[in-house]
Amino acid sequence: MQELSEIRLCAAGELDLEKTFECGQCFRWNRRDDAYIGIVRGRAARLFYRGGDVMIECAAEDIPLWHHYFDMDLDYSAISFGDAGEYFAACEEFGRGIRILRQEFWEALCSFIISQCNNIPRIKGIVESLCQGFGEPLEFRGEIYYSFPGPDILATLSPGELAPLRAGYRAPYIISAARAVSLGELTPEALGSREEAVRALCGISGVGKKVASCTALYGLHDMTGFPIDTWMKRALANHFPEDFTPEVFGEYAGLAQQYIFYYARTNGASS
């Protein structure tokens, strides 16, 4: 049993736990009573509010890891998108407190391959089965959790061995991606610029523009990434000019995308 610390991570206004964990960017944080518990890079943490602060309970030596994961070096309140219209203003207001998490590259790639044509509860279920089946167990607050399995172990599997996940046609995609990453063909270091990264990712069977763009934004923290899925498509068609391009949102377009997506998903794309 390892020693856990409870420390202040930031002010409550800087990180909205529910929005950040449930806006669709990640799949491994679960609410437990009044807190969220998650596993990242094989390490566990529990986050909750106390007074006006966000508190984190984790191993003391992991504090830098979490600080990085929650992108604490960036002052989100200082980010401005200028005047992008009334609809976007509503999205921005609604999404305030969302932070773009610095997720692991492989986990993001694999999770968003699984996400295609799927809903969040099912994505979470498949990801959880994947972790329980092939991840490493770890103990946290008296319970057992599982790490996200690395590409090396998944690269050795056959689609049949992934069958219990019920991932369907995505199973061979997971394996082909695992092989590419495991062989070193695709590592965050080798991917270079955003355009190069997206192009390289699209070379993997089962990875198209949308999944590549999500992987770049969430797994490489490419904040200019602007994934467009069916929700975004509808929101853009209904509320933005025909000649809209993500560039209008500048270097943090990915955050703007997250605000729009979260608003559209929660309130309906047409409203």
Added chain:
DNA sequence: GAACAGGCAACTC
């Protein structure tokens, strides 16, 4: 039973 869900690949023209 049919339609659909946070895509993609393969195939058509």
Added chain:
DNA sequence: GAGTTGCCTGTT
């Protein structure tokens, strides 16, 4: 290159 279709599975 734009448009169509099948794909596993689960839910409505």
